[in-house]
Amino acid sequence: MAVTDEAILKIKDMILTGEIGPGDRLPPEKELSEHLGLSRSSLREAVKALEVIRVLDVRRGDGTYVTSLEPRLLLEAMSFVVDLHDDQSVLEIFAVRRILEPAAASLAARNVDPEILERLRTVVTGVDDATDVEGLVSHDLEFHRGIAEATGNAYLASLIDSISGHTVRARVWRGITEENAVDRTLHEHHAILDAIAIGDADLAHALTLTHVSGVEHWLRSAL
Structure with a gap:
């Protein structure tokens, strides 16, 4: 050694x-x-x-x-590495999101605090069909960050936050080129939040998996 x-x-x-x-x-x-x-x-x-x-x-x-x-500090080194990704490796980042975020939604459904739930509800209802692409992506980041925080697991929340921001470019690209992206995203967010609100961990997991996989599938086709 x-x-x-x-x-x-x-x-x-x-x-x-x-x-x-x-x-x-x-x-x-x-x-x-x-x-x-x-x-x-x-x-x-x-x-x-x-x-x-x-x-x-x-x-x-x-x-x-x-x-x-704190987790956010210790994960900064990983965030730096992720910053060096190219368009192809962003698919691998989405694959990681596809594993982590459904698990986070499931955990949030089991542990969600009413105050956090209300804050998430405000985030979702504060966006409408007239929102532009940049606003939608900002909302999407805030929504997924809120769910990660609702798990009560600081390491998981920091890990999701550190990789989620690195898929912004793909999300903006999809929002610009794909029809009804805003409406579909908002609909999916409402459904995920409703599942978390009623404590249905399996449904929250399934809906989040579909949500994240949709962007990943689109990106694979685009590339």
């Missing part, structure tokens, strides 16, 4: 065992390197790597801290 990898694992172990936690400041470099039995150079490289993936926050002149370790 490379020395830097060993240093990363040792810092990870410090976090997992509770020796340091979210928001804590790491000991000074010399003290930490001696504590871990590592050279200061290998420790420095490990800190740089963990800073990139948002586990550590290096504050010049102040010290190095453990971040909040």
Whole structure:
């Protein structure tokens, strides 16, 4: 194992065992390197790597801290990779959405909070047939983000949010070129929300699967 990898694992172990936690400041470099039995150079490289993936926050002149370790931070690295996609790989992103979002709708139907449900209802009813394509896509993102948040699973919500935004271009393209895209999307959103509202997890899953798959199928044909 490379020395830097060993240093990363040792810092990870410090976090997992509770020796340091979210928001804590790491000991000074010399003290930490001696504590871990590592050279200061290998420790420095490990800190740089963990800073990139948002586990550590290096504050010049102040010290190095453990971040909040919130899902949205830890998934930023994946979001960066997804940013590099091309038109073909966006199909793979849709395939991931097809797995995650129906599961999220199903979970939301089991756990939905009345306050979140009311907010989602406001999101859906705030859009009509006169909405332009950009407005529709913005609504679509907000709707799916709301369902993900309704699951109560912060990691799932952050994961869905991090990949959903990267399919915007395909959604806009479909909205411009396909007839009745606005009406169909709104109808599907209403149906999904109704299923969640009555707590029918299987129906919410099936309707969301059809909804996401429709865009994926269209994109495959277009490409």
